Amino acid sequence: MASKASTIIKVNLDENRVTTIPFGARVQRTDRWSYVSKIDKINTLKMLGVSFTGSPQHYTMDKIDDLWSRLKATSDVREFNFNYQEEAPQPQPKQEAPMPQNPSTPNTQPKVEGSLDAILQAVIADVIGSYVPEVNPETVGAIVNEAMTPYVDIFRNVTDQVANLNKVVSTMQPKVTRVTLTTGEVKDLEGVQHKMFPKILASINEGVNCWLVGPAGTGKSTIAEQAAEALGLPFFSENCTATMTSFELKGYKGATGNYETTKFRQAFEHGGVFVLDEIDNANPNVLGTLNNALANGVMGFPDGMIKKHPNFVAIATANTFGTGPTAQYVGRNPIDLATIDRFAQMEIDIDEDIENAMLNSIGLDVNVAAKWLEAIRVARTNVNNYGLKVIVSPRATVNGAKLIRSGAFTPWEAFEVTVLKGAKVDQVEKIRHGVNLG
Ligand SMILES: Nc1ncnc2c1ncn2[C@@H]1O[C@H](COP(=O)(O)OP(=O)(O)OP(=O)(O)O)[C@@H](O)[C@H]1O
Ligand SMILES: [Mg+2]
Incomplete structure (x- = not known):
């Protein structure tokens, strides 16, 4: 000192x-x-x-x-x-009767x-008196740095967790999105919408068919449903499979000669949003029928020619752009360019605000939820950085949170069965890198 x-x-x-x-x-x-x-x-x-x-x-x-x-x-x-000048003696105040001492008053005598x-x-x-240590600012700086190093990671961790916590908490606030339709009508939508939602809503409102492409579980099907609801249009959805036939769009006449209608026919004739979910799984014959329907104002059904309703819009959802199998989505069909041409293609990536909202709806303890979310985000960054052919989808986030909430799974066990599922042994270490679940 x-x-x-x-x-x-x-x-x-x-x-x-x-x-x-x-x-x-x-x-x-x-x-x-x-x-x-x-x-x-x-x-x-x-x-x-x-x-x-x-x-x-x-x-x-x-x-x-x-x-x-x-x-x-x-x-x-x-x-x-x-x-040396001695301090001049202060003039002494006249002697008075001593005042009682107030203990909180500092003694200024x-x-x-x-x-x-x-x-x-x-x-x-x-x-x-004779001990005055040499103070070298660099040495002191080095000592302080060394002493602080073990705490830096802890501070960083806490800061990240607080940031995540804030995100989770912010999604607890009810959100209302206000949209103005082309009719001039103003609508308030409750819940959380994907950041691409306004663009898709506008496209549907303009009668432009949309092809929503993105990884699994990013909310493609949900956007289509929300958009139909926002526009007050009936919503129909058909899941495309390799065994699907064109009858599932056009319908058919039964043995008694009665026409059996389809969701597609309903939307085509009376207006509505028709979703072809997982279009890149569809049988090419079905796509041929769809092309005709989208290209022309009228279409032949087994019971006659039907005029397309002005409010008919098709939405295709897919994990690919229709160019065939990718590393992540191996079984997908390449789609005819004529079909792709009839859609505006829009990418739907993971919207973290929606993921937060989904997680929040599980009702997990906020601190546990923040830690789980952080683990998911770290794993996702690892997948990206290492170029792994693995998907850490928002469904994994939600399912894992549910398993933790059940009490039957520790966070690591939940991570294993939701995030690491399907990962190869050499990928597991990379995905887990830096993940902290306690
Ligand atoms: N805006 C949202 N608000 C709340 N939950 C949502 C929202 N969007 C999607 N979800 C939920 O996320 C999950 C995945 O959404 P959805 O099925 O729409 O994704 P997808 O992109 O169609 O997935 P896939 O590629 O596997 O078909 C569903 O459980 C859905 O309820
Ligand atoms: Mg879907």
Whole structure:
């Protein structure tokens, strides 16, 4: 600990002594040079006309003592008296009856010689007076850095978790999206919509067919349903499979000659949003029928020609752009360019706000949810960075959260069966890299 500077009163070179009044004290004292503190030695030398290069605080004690020895060897004057002005005595107030002391009022009485404070200060100055450690800012910086290192990761972790917590909490606020339809009607939509929702809504409103492409579970089917609801249009959905036939679109006449209608026919004739879910799984024959329907204003059904309703819009959802199998989606069919041409293709990626909202609806403890979400995001970044052919879908987020909530699965067990499922042994380590689930 550095001591505070004293007032230098007298210096005797022959006796090797310095007389001072220590800081805060009112009694003077005389010390041998070797017991004088660094700051007082520096001030003494300065008062004796010694000049320093740079900051004298950075001088070592040996160097300062060396300057003292040189001064002693060369100076003609052997004793120096500095003109120390004793504080003029304060005019004493007239003696009055003593006021009762208020214990919370600090005692502003001047310290008297020989007071306990003064004695203690003198003792402390004696003990540590000559010890002034060299302070090198770089060394101190290095020591502080080293001491802080174990805490930096903890701080970072806590900061990340708080950020996630905020995200989760923010999705607890009910959201309302306001849309204006081409009719001028203004609608308030409840719940959370994908960030691409306004564009898709506008496309449907304009009668432009949409092809929504994106990884599994990003909300493609949900967007289509929400858009139909927002526009007040009937909603129909057909899941495409390899065994699907064109009858499932056109319908057929039964043995009795009665026409069996389909969802597609309903939408085509009376208006509505018709979703072809997983179009890249569809049988090419079905797509041929669909092309005709989308290209022309009328279409032949088993019971006759039907005019397309102006409010008929088709939405295709797919995991691919229709260009055939990809690394992640191996079984997908390439789609005829004529079919693709009839749709505006829009990418639907994971919208983290929706994922937060979905997670929030599970009702997991907020801290557990934040940790789980963080694990999912780290895993997803790993998949991206390592270029792994694995999908960490929002469904994994929701399903994992449900398993944790059940109490039958630890977070790691839930991670294993929802995120790591299907991953190869060499991929598992990469996906888990940096994931912290306790
Ligand atoms: N906006 C949303 N608000 C709340 N939940 C949503 C939202 N969007 C999607 N979900 C939920 O996310 C899950 C996946 O959504 P959806 O089935 O629409 O995705 P998808 O992209 O069609 O998936 P797939 O490619 O597997 O068909 C569903 O459980 C759905 O209820
Ligand atoms: Mg879907």
